[in-house]
Amino acid sequence: MRYSAFSIVSQALRGNRGWRPVWREPQPKPSYDAVIVGGGGHGLATAYYLAKNHGITDVAVVEKGYLGSGNVGRNTTIIRSNYMLDGNIPFYEHSMKLWEGLEQDLNYNAMVSQRGVLNLYHSDPQRDAYARRGNAMRIHGVDAELLDRDRVKALAPFLDFDNARFPIQGGLLQRRGGTVRHDAVAWGYARAADRRGVDLIQNCEVTGIRVEGGRVTGVETTRGFIGARKVGLAVAGHSSRLAAMAGLRLPIDSHVLQAFVSEGLKPLIDIVMTFGAGHFYVSQSDKGGLVFGGDIDGYNSYAQRGNLPVIEDVMEGAMAVWPGLGRVRVLRHWGGIMDMSMDGSPIIDRMPVEGLYLNAGWCYGGFKATPASGFCFAHLIARDEMHPVASAYRLDRFATGAVIDEKGVGAQANLH
């Protein structure tokens, strides 16, 4: 069923009894042209673009839990393309453009809200660094505005501008950045992929990758063997475990990142705001809760839950930049498992096993990349060549030295 104002009205007039399940629940077939492991945002987007852009519809997405049960529902919903390095800007800008047309493309309301992303600066050197970043963005055709203190004050008058240690001097604003309802991204891609014939197979955990003569032939799962000419891994957080099934090691550590939601409040903040002197970012959801987060915990983890010191650190960051938050109560918090790559940038590439493809290493920036990640991964799987905007995301860049280190901290996964 195509969603439209007409479909809503006509269903309402019939008592809303005509809505049907949004996707099928197929049994896995013995084999497919391509199997995508991971039914999160990136995996579902990959399946959708395989079908839409490349006409490959004999595709299964296998998911160990339910669709969208991993990081696509655990992030803080922010989209932006305010990167600085050549390898990153075109890719994230491609993603931003896909976000801008996503709802019409998928016929699904993902609540894409380009409310603006503001990164605060608190010192002269930081202003210079942001000016440089903004210039790099504008050279690539991405919008960026360097705001002085007064213009930031007009946007967010409630911030602590005269903080003794971290006075707010201004900010770098990307107006096209914003937020997207993250679950709806998974559901929208799932529905659109299903409508093009992709089999979405839930509660089906991959337990092994079958390789014969250096070539992948399929995946062992809890629902039996599924043959495939090509297998794409989109399981960020667990990429190392899947790669190990094919006998490979990756330049990735898994880490836990926590996120938080406050009680519902009246409209307080209509942009996404990040504190520049600590790690704290916040936006307000349409339900009224403040959605915020900060650093990863810093130690390897697959536990999907973090520890109290980081929670305290995030709250301290919040209080330093926005003291008014002191009276706000936190409603809930959770953790997600991130692929922290050794240079802080992702990997979309072939693996050393023929027919096996890797989409990994998203660190804690995977959500905003979802459309372009699927777009470029589908391109790679279908044509066996990297998409031009993702051509820097090679797996061998760590061996060749062509790393993409936005933060410039070197091969220390937990510092990116």
Add this chain to the structure above:
Amino acid sequence: MRIPCPHCGERDRREFTVLGDADPVRPNGMDADPGAMFDYVYQRTNAAGLHREYWYHGAGCHAWLVVERDTRSHAIIGVKTARDVTLSRRQGGA
């Protein structure tokens, strides 16, 4: 999370700084081939389960420790000083 330091006893995680995987051994820089160096610098086993890692007890005895921890539950299995681990490694042990 509390870490039982061999010198100071069980202490809050806040007293420690984590470095990461303690298993990779640095090849001799002058003799190592680039492949071995790449392996040491970048490649990680990233185990879901037992993981040996370096922690520094900065707010305590200033010792580098090797903490064995379950990455699925954060349960700490054992702690040794990095010095002891290195010495036993040199003697051919684990």
